[in-house]
Amino acid sequence: MAGEKTVLVVGGGISGITAAVEAAEVGCKVILVERLPYLGGRVARMNKYFPKLCPPTCGLEINFKRIRKNTDITVYTLATVENISGTTGSYTATIKIMPRCIEDRSGTSKCVEDCPVEIPNEFNYGMDMTKAVRLPYEMAYPMNLVADADALRKAQGSTDFNDFVQSLESRGIKLDLDAKPEIFTVNVSSVVWATGWVPYDATRLDKLGFGKFPNVITNVMMERLAAKSGPTCGEIVRPSDGKKVYNLAFVQCAGSRDENHLPYCSSICCLASLKQATYLRDYNPDAEAHIFYIDLRAYGRFEYFFDRVRNDEKIHLTKGKIVNVFEDPVTHDVIVEGEDILSGSRIRSTFDMVVLATGMQPNTSLEKVPANGVSYDEYGFLVSDDGIHAAGVTKRPMDVGTCLQDSTGAALKALQDTVGR
Numbered sequence: 001m002a003g004e005k006t007v008l009v010v011g012g013g014i015s016g017i018t019a020a021v022e023a024a025e026v027g028c029k030v031i032l033v034e035r036l037p038y039l040g041g042r043v044a045r046m047n048k049y050f051p052k053l054c055p056p057t058c059g060l061e062i063n064f065k066r067i068r069k070n071t072d073i074t075v076y077t078l079a080t081v082e083n084i085s086g087t088t089g090s091y092t093a094t095i096k097i098m099p100r101c102i103e104d105r106s107g108t109s110k111c112v113e114d115c116p117v118e119i120p121n122e123f124n125y126g127m128d129m130t131k132a133v134r135l136p137y138e139m140a141y142p143m144n145l146v147a148d149a150d151a152l153r154k155a156q157g158s159t160d161f162n163d164f165v166q167s168l169e170s171r172g173i174k175l176d177l178d179a180k181p182e183i184f185t186v187n188v189s190s191v192v193w194a195t196g197w198v199p200y201d202a203t204r205l206d207k208l209g210f211g212k213f214p215n216v217i218t219n220v221m222m223e224r225l226a227a228k229s230g231p232t233c234g235e236i237v238r239p240s241d242g243k244k245v246y247n248l249a250f251v252q253c254a255g256s257r258d259e260n261h262l263p264y265c266s267s268i269c270c271l272a273s274l275k276q277a278t279y280l281r282d283y284n285p286d287a288e289a290h291i292f293y294i295d296l297r298a299y300g301r302f303e304y305f306f307d308r309v310r311n312d313e314k315i316h317l318t319k320g321k322i323v324n325v326f327e328d329p330v331t332h333d334v335i336v337e338g339e340d341i342l343s344g345s346r347i348r349s350t351f352d353m354v355v356l357a358t359g360m361q362p363n364t365s366l367e368k369v370p371a372n373g374v375s376y377d378e379y380g381f382l383v384s385d386d387g388i389h390a391a392g393v394t395k396r397p398m399d400v401g402t403c404l405q406d407s408t409g410a411a412l413k414a415l416q417d418t419v420g421r
């Protein structure tokens with residue numbers, strides 16, 4: 001197992017991947033630990049990136065290639081770090097790897113269509129179902145199947161299940177529902193913590209209707225809805241009835257800058273909604289998008305992106321605070337109510353669908369680094385300490401470009417620990 005000059009990177013999103021390749025490409029050994037069965041984090045689930053509006057696979061594929069060809073990087077997926085002890089320059093970390101429950105030596109990973117068991121598709125934020133034996137997504141790295149043992153166990157013994165197991169075996173694929181987790185320790189000199197974020201839980205925003213009304217969705221769901229690989233193959237249609245969306249509202253700061261929820265600004269939600277308004281306009285040129293905002297924030301070079309989008313006469317920007325979202329029980333249209341801040345008049349408008357622009361909550365606010373003496377700010381973002389360096393959204397909300405810079409910086413700090421200071 002790796003020795004002294006090894007950097008442990010926890011979290012395989014764009015920030016963790018960047019820190020890992022930057023450290024490895026100057027000759028350091030790296031262990032990259034990711035909880036999900038694939039690398040890429042939230043970015044892998046985006047439709048397009050602002051400001052260039054290119055697909056996320058562009059950036060991810062280049063990095064996967066860098067990982068693939070660098071023998072100094074060891075990647076563990078379905079893995080977490082259970083404990084870290086020691087001090088800067090010399091840590092011992094305990095890693096736990098959950099089993100994939102399937103061994104595929106066939107290279108025919110996509111042949112799982114006949115799996116009889118379906119589970120909610122977590123990759124598409126539960127908007128559709130997927131097979132319990134699956135490739136996590138079509139560009140997944142590593143390109144390996146994963147099986148949901150709990151779901152499959154319920155079907156064990158049925159004819160469909162037995163037929164499926166036989167069909168897998170005939171293709172050289174073996175299910176192992178009793179596989180056990182693996183636990184081991186590694187010695188490393190430094191740690192980069194890049195566990196990123198979760199979307200703020202929109203069911204906590206009682207007045208905004210998420211979870212009660214099917215045509216109220218969140219911004220991360222909108223990414224999947226617009227994606228060709230998403231639940232509707234890129235058709236922007238209403239969850240309630242599959243009707244094409246003509247009239248869409250975005251409610252900005254849904255739970256953000258609010259003392260009862262996330263008191264801070266996530267800095268990218270305005271840009272994300274501007275971007276998503278272009279998804280709708282590209283998909284349906286007759287459609288209109290309405291963005292209700294408190295302040296529209298497009299910092300630095302993103303000002304040009306904002307200008308480009310606001311020139312579209314079918315994208316309407318209203319400075320207004322939405323306080324109530326409900327539905328017409330017959331049509332399932334969504335009604336938003338609030339105040340137009342500039343005119344002081346009341347807003348009451350009806351839409352086919354509403355997107356709540358929820359913010360980014362750091363994973364470290366929910367699950368701490370398993371080491372002593374690590375500090376956090378008042379919102380749970382990780383404050384870098386000697387030897388344990390935060391990277392990307394673990395540190396504060398940021399866009400992908402800033403994550404790349406930040407994570408490169410974190411890799412440099414980690415390298416300094418490997419040589420001593």
Ligand SMILES: Cc1cc2nc3c(=O)[nH]c(=O)nc-3n(C[C@H](O)[C@H](O)[C@H](O)COP(=O)(O)OP(=O)(O)OC[C@H]3O[C@@H](n4cnc5c(N)ncnc54)[C@H](O)[C@@H]3O)c2cc1C
Pocket residue numbers: 010011012013014015016033034035036039040041042043046048049050051079080081194195196197198219220223268272275358359360363367391392393394398399400401403
């Ligand atoms: C709706 C929306 C749209 C956006 N669109 C854009 C855009 O167009 N352009 C742009 O520049 N930015 C965009 N962003 C911001 C972008 O998503 C973030 O900058 C990016 O996801 C940050 O990457 P990260 O690696 O820091 O975190 P993440 O993407 O969250 O990656 C963290 C990784 O760590 C893993 N992990 C978590 N906990 C553990 C653990 N305990 N152990 C091991 N692994 C763990 C996770 O599974 C994940 O793979 C958008 C954000 C939102 C909300």
